[in-house]
Amino acid sequence: MMLELFTQHPLLAATGALLLLGVGFGALLGFAAVKFHVEGNPISEQVNALLPQTQCGQCGYPGCKPYADAVAQGDEINKCVPGGQATVEAIADLLGVEPTALDAEEKPKQVAFIREDECIGCTKCIQACPVDAILGAAKHMHTVIVSECTGCDLCVEPCPVDCIEMRTIPQSLQTWTWTLPSPIPPEVIASDREHAA
Amino acid sequence: MSEFLILFFSAVLVNNFVLVQFLGLCPFMGVSNKLESAIGMSAATTFVLTLASICTYITYHWLLKPLGLEYLQTISFILVIAVVVQFTEMVVHKTSPLLHRVLGVFLPLITVNCAVLGVALINVNKQFDFIHSTLYGFGAAVGFSLVLILFAAMRERITVADVPAPFKGSAIAMITAGLMSLAFMGFAGLV
Numbered sequence: 001m002m003l004e005l006f007t008q009h010p011l012l013a014a015t016g017a018l019l020l021l022g023v024g025f026g027a028l029l030g031f032a033a034v035k036f037h038v039e040g041n042p043i044s045e046q047v048n049a050l051l052p053q054t055q056c057g058q059c060g061y062p063g064c065k066p067y068a069d070a071v072a073q074g075d076e077i078n079k080c081v082p083g084g085q086a087t088v089e090a091i092a093d094l095l096g097v098e099p100t101a102l103d104a105e106e107k108p109k110q111v112a113f114i115r116e117d118e119c120i121g122c123t124k125c126i127q128a129c130p131v132d133a134i135l136g137a138a139k140h141m142h143t144v145i146v147s148e149c150t151g152c153d154l155c156v157e158p159c160p161v162d163c164i165e166m167r168t169i170p171q172s173l174q175t176w177t178w179t180l181p182s183p184i185p186p187e188v189i190a191s192d193r194e195h196a197a
Numbered sequence: 198m199s200e201f202l203i204l205f206f207s208a209v210l211v212n213n214f215v216l217v218q219f220l221g222l223c224p225f226m227g228v229s230n231k232l233e234s235a236i237g238m239s240a241a242t243t244f245v246l247t248l249a250s251i252c253t254y255i256t257y258h259w260l261l262k263p264l265g266l267e268y269l270q271t272i273s274f275i276l277v278i279a280v281v282v283q284f285t286e287m288v289v290h291k292t293s294p295l296l297h298r299v300l301g302v303f304l305p306l307i308t309v310n311c312a313v314l315g316v317a318l319i320n321v322n323k324q325f326d327f328i329h330s331t332l333y334g335f336g337a338a339v340g341f342s343l344v345l346i347l348f349a350a351m352r353e354r355i356t357v358a359d360v361p362a363p364f365k366g367s368a369i370a371m372i373t374a375g376l377m378s379l380a381f382m383g384f385a386g387l388v
Contacts, residue, residue, distance in 0.1 A: 006264055013264045021260070021273055025280040032284050036291035 043095070044072035050090045054082045055130040056152030071095075078103045082152050109175075110166040111149040112156065116141050118163035125155035125164060201332055207388040208336025214312045215344045216374075216381040221312030225345055226370065228303065235349030239342030241303040243335070245285060246313055249278050250334025253317035254327055267321075274317045282308045312341055348377060 006013035048068035059079035061067040071077055077091045078100045085102050092099035114125070114134075121139040126132075133149040136142030146169075156164045169175055214220045221242075228238040253274050261269055286304040290297045307313060316337045320330040351373055360369050 010265070014266055014269055017260055017264055017266050017269065018273065018276075021256070021276055025276060029280060029283055029287075032287045036287040038290050 044069045046094055047071045047091055050083075050087060050094065051080055052083045052087065052150065054150040054152050056082055056150065056154055057130070058082070058152060058154075076100070076103070082150050110151040110153070110168050111146050112144045112151070112153065113165050113167045114142055114144055115163040115165070116143060118161055120161055122160055124158040124160065128155045128158045130154060201328075203388055204329060204332055205336040205339075208333050209340040209343065210381070211384045211386075211388045213340045213344060213381050213384075214315065214337045215341055216378040217385070218315070220315040221310050221341055224303075224306060224310055225341075225348065226367075226374070228306070229345060229349040229352050229370075232346070232349045232353055234303070235345050238303045238306070239338075239345050242307055242310065242312075242345075243338035243342055245278075245282055245304070245307045246316060246338035246341070247331060247335045248285065249281050249313050250316050250320055250330050251327075252277050252281050254320060254325075254330045257321055270318065270321055271314070274314055278313050278317070279308050312337060344377065344381075348374065351377075 006016060044065075045068075048065050051064040051068060053064050055063040057063065058081040059067045061070055067075075067079065071091065077095065077097070078088045080087050081102070085099075088102055089099045112125075112134075119136075119141045121136065121141060123136065123138050123142070125142060126134045126136060130152065131148055131150055133145045134142050134155060135145060151166065153166050156166065208214075212218060215222065215225045224238055224242070229235050256273055256277050257267075257270060261267055261273060282304060286297075289304070316334045320333060323333075325333055352370055355369055355373065364372065
């Protein structure tokens, strides 16, 4: 009966067939979207947001996202050297674990500096730089864009003439911050002091 | 048996989809810069092409033909292929994250690979039965993979070769593709 109706009205048949295909496939994909839904690991995303995104690889992973994944899987949280102790504490806070000491000595913020008269223009440091903070061309002098440099010191190793050094940024009006107050012993508040006196 | 072998090798070599029938040229030029990505693309295409030729066969012979709607084949095949690709991507993403990392980027690209639609339409035109359709789709995919991987390997070598300045980059790739096509023309008329 149904088939007869379709064969007699080609327009109806065409519309019906495509509608059937569309609805069928739509249902299939909708079902698949629910059934095969993949949870992106939310912890890994949040950890990744805390990392400094220098992609320097000093943690032993090829970038910040892989390290965030590893932390979400239970790796140590103290491997991010550019992030310093502050990042370790932020991740510890997020994951609810005890902050551990950074797996490297805490350094003041540094930038790479190329001694330009010694540079032979080999471009090796440019290839090593994860944030493209080194300018230069083959057989021409290179230089570091200080505002882009994250101080990851990945460019120091590949330099064949050792003309790159890490320099601590001198304090200027732009970089100066208040020093954090040293922790006050809890008993030293005004009333206590009076009481003691 | 020999009939199947002849059909397979005619799809792989003699009527190669890329170099003889000029279908699927976009991924052939686009994804052949690196051998690794070419292999990933080949694997994904092989999987989807075989599956798509099965699904389009079913759609055509179970739905379109009984209703006398053969003229809707192109549009419904596009729909079927898009759904097959999307569904495959979801399943692979869920079941095998490793495979998804290898094929992941390339799977959506295959939706617009005209070789997939080409195989489906040729299957209908030549009135292949189910087994022949599947084998022809698989053969076409193997041919596509063979040519893509060979071409990617050549392009990797060409990038370090001393190419004259005006021919650098895409120009020499086009010339290489043309020469490969000429070479494959040598198989013409064998089957």
